Amino acid sequence: MTAGEISRNFGQWQDVALSGPVIVTHHGRPRVVMISAEHYAAAGFEEGPVGYDNDSALQTAETARSAILGHMNEAFVALDPDLRITAVNAVFEDLKGASASQLVGAAWNEVFNAPAQALIGEQFRRVLRTGETLEFESESTVQPGRSFGVRVFPYPGGVAALFVNRTEERDLRARLDRAAALEAALAVLPDLATARLNIRGVLAGMDADFLRLTGFSEPELRDCRLSDIVRPAERRGLTMAVERALQGEAPSRLPVTLLVKDGAERTVELSLATIRRDGIPDGVLVAFAA
Known part of the structure; x- marks a missing residue:
């Protein structure tokens, strides 16, 4: 409480x-x-537990701390109240490109250049004053183009920080923002429809424009292959294009004639692009332009 x-x-x-x-x-x-x-x-706090070995306990605690720091993915650095480094882990050594023996004892402003040490150093001093934990993001000045999430918190003998590489996360957010903007822009274009094929090349998702283009309902098309509603003479070429997309090849485009409902035909140009999950092809996005 x-x-x-x-x-x-x-x-x-x-x-x-x-x-x-x-x-x-x-x-x-x-x-x-x-x-x-x-x-x-x-608990025996007054006299200490029977058989308690203080030196052994301290050694065990230090070994446990070293093991934890050694297996962390985050870069760790601890500093004293004067902002001199007292401990680092291997990830921080790699981040800075220097060994622990070179870093321990150095002042914070000797390790990082002025812009970085001014920002992060102020957060260190704030945590020392307040005892609070702070989190923020900072551009890396050691590795240009990278962004790090920084968590600063009180630590025995001073203050410590964890640095987490947020570059991929930041880039992913930017790509998602661009994708959302592109989707919004495409939604207002006339005569543009999209469908999604799963890893088996079967229709797994269709937008309203695609359904209007073909005249079929979604239940009628679900689990059908796209080639099923294409002129027979063009099915082989479309099947090969879908297979190339499922193999992760570059996006492609080709004209096809759709067999729409009631036996009519409609010539469109379609483009196929690979959908990936964790970097592995997981389906195909198909865009149709009438």
Whole structure:
């Protein structure tokens, strides 16, 4: 609970503490634990547990901390109150292009250039003052073109930060924004229809314009191959184009004659592009222009 809650209802939480520790938070972070005298004594905090080896426990804790830092994907750096580096992990070494022995003991403004150290250094000082955790994004000045998410938080002996490469995430957001804008623009163009083929080359999705173009309803076309509604003489060429798209080849275009409902024919030009999932072809997007 928060400090305010325990102040208002101290008696209630005192009773709760008789059965187990009560954790008091500040801005969502654990700060104080209230524990009953009975549990305190039973845990052996007064004299230490029987057979307790303080040096061994410290060594185990340090080994565990090193193991955690060594297996993190994020770049980690810890600094003292004067913003001198006290610890880094291997990812931070790779990020900076320097070894831990070269980095530990160096001042923050000696490790990063002025624009980066001014921004991040101010966040370090703010966390030191307030004890809060901060998150923000920063362009990399070490590796141009990259963007990093930075999480700064209190750490024993000072402050620490985690750097996460957000470049792909940022680029993906930009591509999604462009795709949304393109979709909105295409939606108002006349005589343009789209359909989606799954990995088997079967119609799996159709927009309203495609249904109007063919005259069929979606239930009538679902699970049909696109070649089923194309003039027989053109089916082989279309099938080969779809197969190339399913293999991940470059987008292609070709004219086809659709066999629309009621036996009519309609000549259109279509383009095919590969749909990928996790980089692997997962279907084909087909656009039709009358």
